[in-house]
Amino acid sequence: MNRTLLRLSSPNRSCAFASSLAGMQDHANSHELFEYTSGRWIYNEPRRLAERRLAFNADALLEAAATSVNRSTSDIKSFRKIAEGGFNRVFDISMRDGSSILARLPYPSTLPRRLAVASEVATLDFVRAHGIPVPRVLGYSVGDDAVGAEYILMEKLPGKPIGDAWFDLSEQERLKVILQVVELEAKLFNMQLPASGSIYYARDLSPGTPKIDMPGSTDGLCMGPYAALRWWFGERGNLDIDRGPHEDARRVLQAPAEKELAWIRAYGKPRFPFERAYRETFDYQKQDPAEHATSLQDYIRIAPHLVPANSKLNLPVLRHPDLQPNNVFVSEDFTVTGLIDWQHSLVLPTFLAAGMPSWFQNYQDEQSTSFVPPQLPSDFESMDENDRARAQEQFRRRHMHFFYLGFTQRVNAPHWHALQQETGLLKRRIYDDAGSPWEGLNTPLQMDLVRVSQNWSKIASIQPDGTTPACPIALEEQEVQKRTALDESLREVDGEMERINGILGVASDGWTSNELFEDAKERARLIREEGLHAVSDEPWLREMTERHWPFDDWDEDQ
Template identity: 80%
Template sequence: MKDDDRNRELFEYTSGRWIYNEPRRLAERRLAFNVDELKKAAAKSVNMSISDITSFTKLAEGGFNRVFNISMKDGSAILARLPYPSTLPGRFAVASEVATLDFVRAHGIPTPRVLGYSVDDNAVGSEYILMEKLPGKPIGDGWFDLSEQERLKVLLEIVKLETKLFNIDLPVSGSIYYTRDLPPGVPKVHIPGSAGELCIGPYASLRWWFGERGNLDINRGPHDDPRLVLQAPAEKELAWIRAHGQPRLPFERAYRETFDYQRQNPEEHTKSLMDYIRLAPHLVPTDTNLNLPVLRHPDLQPNNIFVSEDFTITGLIDWQHSLVLPTFLAAGMPKSFQNYNDEESISFVPPQLPNDFDSMGDEDRVRVQEQYRRRHVHFFYLGFTQRMNDRHWHALEHESGLLKRRLFNDAGSPWEGLNTPLQMDLVRVLENWSNIASPNSDGTVPACPVVFTEQEAQRRAALDESLRETDSEMERINNVLGVASDGWTTNEMFESAKERAMLIREEGLAAVSDDPWLREMTERHWPFDDCDEDE
């Protein structure tokens, strides 16, 4: 392989394509680094020399990192994980993941052993983590093909590992770091029992650093008061809006028709954030156990779960952006296991296949079997949690917990021209106030500090319904095209996806051909064309 071709393979994203805005996505992921210096660092981490390396290959590329496999003469292998230039919060993300991996490993969670890392300027030209290669392989798409017993075994082990996490005593909310990796002056709280080596410092999740937020002089934690934990993300967004907020179109172009293609005012979001901050003190549970800080895996999905041939879990990977939060905010089912859109799953009913399953046609059998699989996973994750993880189950039992977590997440989401999610959360809080508000000392429910007219609540509900319908339609179209929500597809599917997208575009424009203005708007804001993402 020529050097130019080899560098392209190592430095650039080659694991898929995007059907729109591809140059931008590729630029975000391009990372030129010193290959020989990385090899030297890897060999040194296991007391070998660069001459002991037999191969250096790209193993995987995800949303935030590129992973290389470094094979040694003795048959061992080292994994080198380098973040993309666009991955935030840079050195904090790497430093926090290293410390988190070591911390949870010491508490019985199987994770890759960190062999070396760097978060400062170095000869490699990038932050990096060097790790041992775990035995086994990720479940990945094979999750959908597991037998019931195999699924149950994995779910049971997941819940056992989560129980270990919930039983760890942590002093405050934030993210975990080695004390040595935080610059002087950065707030930190030492973790008892770590001899001062480990601490909890600023939140390492992306939303705290996205865009210009990384330059804001704001309180990113750690926080010892759940009221501060609740308020801080909204205060972060208020600070960003005051410094940088400008009217803009919703980032998701498919939403723009709902708003008549008009720019949305950040001041409207400011009002919602202020309403949320007034509500926040009332959202803190009176049960102190629900306020205890807990660490969860940030993305517990099949690609991050390694198993042996008999489906014993050999490791959990990708702890980047991990957070310590109060239990009532950290609780919740991992997205890959939940099935909240299904009434039977919500009711916690044991799943069963219908009596006429064997006589169904092939298409109906596939649909019903998939529905059953989702119910099966949802039910048994909850069932195992109820049996083994009291702290988590106690938090999940609170019917207002799901709404509180959604409210907290939407208040902290970076504003990109969409006000409706937080607005609708506030309406739902008002509708369920008696179940959500923490009671006064005399047992009475305090008055809700936020009030909406019925007309305003209906306006928000209508917008929310329109956006949900758009989400469903976009999911259907993405499935037809074979692309992810950001337009990503496999290299093999790229050309056919582009062709199908063009056909759908022509059909969409033909459907509005009688209205010149609507046709112009549809063409200008078509969701599968290249666009300016900052308009």
């Protein structure tokens, strides 16, 4: 048995204290403390739970929390788990005077180990000093103290996250929140940063780790390696590669693709696309990483041409990594009281950092992309209930998109200027796809290369002699048509999977609430029966469908 579990069940006074605190909130057993209990997965659940299983010394955590506010553990009133996300578990440690400390512990699967915590702590301190409302860090560890795990201790922000209430706000309430978010983003865009990378305290970086000192910093803040998961996913953490920081935008663009090339050379092997629903499109054939390596080399050839000639578009900018309703705290009158969850934050050149948060953007809608003021249909009042609900939702999305852009134009000129660049979205997409960990899918980067070649005259900078350099890659029309058809097929699969996930009531990774789990499993079983019956007359296709069914347990490494 794990030694931490033994400590929690032993009769000594310190451990009995921790257990009694846990018991105050029905968390007396180690399962509740150390295991994920906030939902279920309808497939590969053992793996998801193992990724989130974290044993730690609860007594030491409480001691660290009390010490962080110059208190004794006897001042602690309760200790309870309050949240579990994709990367972290959060505990509330309430004091007898009514104050609270939040302890956030990343799962063992959260990467990069040590650096993710170290970077978030430094980022929180940095943005807080520049007027961004974020939790104040009271203490932290990168895993080398008595707690036996990484953690961050933070003050509890006033207010509460908007969460699902966002969809019920009035127009004026929604506008109030959007404006405040844009104003906070404007502060981020105006911060002076020396390079791209992630923010750290120099003391938390190992000797020899590349870093660039932050100008004017008196407490050792610096730019260090990128803390984003994609740089460390799988065996990528074992690679001896350039992870930043980078002062040159060209290096920013090229390094992620070089990282993937290094991984392919060291670890790449043919595999099925990770998204099992895609596999029929590829005739259930494993995909060759050498094909992706060719696309990465093509990308590296065009990358220098993606750098804007306007130097302002290359200035380093810090953005919130996951700006969505659960990470925005507001008061009762919808004043923004804080932004949480800065884990995996990145600093990138403005042209790559720019972009509308997915929470606000509505790019799939033609009216939104044309920046037209939204209006409800003239016959809205006479519509039936279902049509009215659809029209209301369409208006809400257009409303957010339009006013996010409008407020950005008004108060955040650097961001607005970057958003106005005609090929900005394409540059950001190909940069993102070139750096994404390869998991058996070559199509996204291949299609990006098609779009870049088709828009080369808009992308390439004019040379001093007035000419445009030739595109470094050449694609035959037959190859373009092949890639386009494949991309369209995969988009159809995406739409179908989104529809089925909606019917099942699960997220894209199979997660659902504890309450809906049994119903989701039963629905998945029925859909499976229907799917296999539909191909019952084709033995090979039935065998492949059964072997690669999207909602069964499966080996994620094949």
